[in-house]
Amino acid sequence: MEKCTVTVTPVENRHGVALAAVAELAQSYMQLRGTQNLLGIVKRNLRIAEENEELVNTRFANGIATTLDLAQARAQQPTIAATLPPLRSREAELRRVPKTVESSQVVLALRNHTVAPKNM
Numbered sequence: 001m002e003k004c005t006v007t008v009t010p011v012e013n014r015h016g017v018a019l020a021a022v023a024e025l026a027q028s029y030m031q032l033r034g035t036q037n038l039l040g041i042v043k044r045n046l047r048i049a050e051e052n053e054e055l056v057n058t059r060f061a062n063g064i065a066t067t068l069d070l071a072q073a074r075a076q077q078p079t080i081a082a083t084l085p086p087l088r089s090r091e092a093e094l095r096r097v098p099k100t101v102e103s104s105q106v107v108l109a110l111r112n113h114t115v116a117p118k119n120m
Contacts, residue, residue, distance in 0.1 A: 028094055031094055032091065032094040032095065035087060035090050035091045035094060036091060038087055039084070039087050039088070039091060042080060042083050042084055042087060043084075045080050046077065046080045046081060046084075049073075049076040049077045049080050050077060052073050052076065053073040053074055053076070053077065055073075056069050056070055056072075056073035057070065057073075
């Protein structure tokens with residue numbers, strides 16, 4: 001059996017580092033946007049729960065709703081609101097990611113990249 005040797009040039013190495021860093025940054029961005037979308041949904045759900053409680057209060061005052069309906073409507077808000085702090089923490093964490101990713105490596109690798117990537 002023959003031995004196969006692969007050599008990686010410094011330019012290819014820099015390109016690989018830059019590509020890996022950009023991929024990590026893109027993944028973090030997508031996670032950030034997903035978390036922001038979830039935050040928007042939770043905030044909308046919280047507003048809906050508040051409106052629902054107002055409606056149930058009105059119905060209760062008019063004798064249409066029961067105390068159970070009222071208790072359930074009141075319980076919705078704290079349950080939904082409890083999901084906000086972890087999502088806000090996750091959003092803050094993801095906003096810090098670009099600063100922790102070795103973006104300086106990407107910039108240096110791209111700046112020193114003198115040869116265009118080969119078409120495969």
